[in-house]
């Protein structure tokens with residue numbers, strides 16, 4: 001019997017990419033202020049900045065672009081999307097948005113009042129921004145294992161029910177409008193939560209009248225890990241598991257630029273029609289009419305098809321996560337410290353361990369991401385202190401326990417040979433790690449600073 005998996009597709013169209021010289025990359029990274037977000041993609045060889053909006057669509061999705069209905073109101077493609085979300089996620093009410101943060105904005109505005117607390121299994125940058133923007137305070141209730149890169153816990157995205165209960169006791173459930181539960185937690189390294197944990201979290205919250213809102217952006221990848229790791233799920237399809245995940249929640253925000261296989265789009269999905277009505281009232285002011293919410297008809301058509309396609313067979317997600325694991329295992333075998341178990345959407349390199357000579361406030365992960373680009377043209381992203389930002393109350397940096405470089409893998413875009421080149425590039429940088437120095441800000445934006453911050457090397461260290 002054949003044990004290897006292969007991609008359940010063949011390639012019909014290709015897009016050339018360009019290799020650059022070391023000298024060109026030196027100019028490019030300096031011009032980008034040592035921030036990989038500020039590089040031009042033409043200067044990037046293999047782009048692992050993000051898995052967001054970078055997937056390759058199928059021929060069926062591309063065909064959908066041609067038949068998308070561009071009616072301003074009541075588009076046929078909107079109703080296709082409504083049907084796809086009902087069928088795959090099981091939510092009745094659909095509020096379409098231009099992307100995930102649009103949905104987070106609306107959800108935060110309709111549910112949070114100043115002084116509220118929003119527990120969550122680790123923060124995500126835009127999610128926490130919108131919670132704080134609405135006057136709320138995010139409280140991290142993820143299990144402690146999530147902060148230890150080497151801990152092999154199979155469900156490092158789990159909610160710590162003791163931490164959650166303690167918060168409820170301390171502030172009272174009236175001050176907690178909802179819990180934000182992320183599937184396959186991005187900032188923890190693409191780590192899943194278990195069905196048992198989600199079920200228990202949901203029971204505890206509902207007992208106290210607290211809503212359960214999922215960030216279901218990567219629910220498919222979470223479902224795959226449940227199938228692999230949680231007893232009783234091995235014979236279920238990922239389609240069934242995704243439905244069960246959502247069944248424990250009152251709604252979800254989704255950035256469709258990930259699991260859903262489109263380049264733009266997102267939605268807020270709810271069960272309560274009254275809450276959906278409130279959301280739609282804001283939607284028309286901030287995103288667009290309630291039957292397009294910032295997407296064109298063709299975007300919605302491609303999205304509806306992407307949602308159907310992602311769960312049509314388990315083979316898609318097997319190959320997707322399989323490719324991430326392939327890269328991760330190659331690096332682990334070569335002794336590169338990574339977040340383990342290897343996550344669903346990317347490989348997360350432990351910059352704190354690789355660069356112990358750089359203090360956290362000299363941005364080790366930022367420096368490592370810049371160095372990797374310089375060495376080979378591979379673009380990753382900082383997920384450490386720069387991403388964590390500052391505490392709005394004190395103005396100090398948040399000092400996250402994880403200081404990571406994320407190599408996020410777009411879906412259906414790169415081959416195994418690309419992954420081999422990435423692995424070699426990381427090994428080369430690792431060999432020269434002692435020569436990597438820290439950075440300091442030359443420009444620090446007030447919020448979501450990682451997107452546009454600029455840095456310079458600290459050269460004259462004592």
Ligand code: F0G
Pocket residue numbers: 049050051052099100101102124126127182186215217218255256257265266
């Ligand atoms: N939630 C999660 C878990 C995400 O990973 C993202 C985006 C969002 C919400 C926001 O969605 O970008 O469509 O507005 N993550 C991207 C990333 C940016 O690279 O991880 P968006």
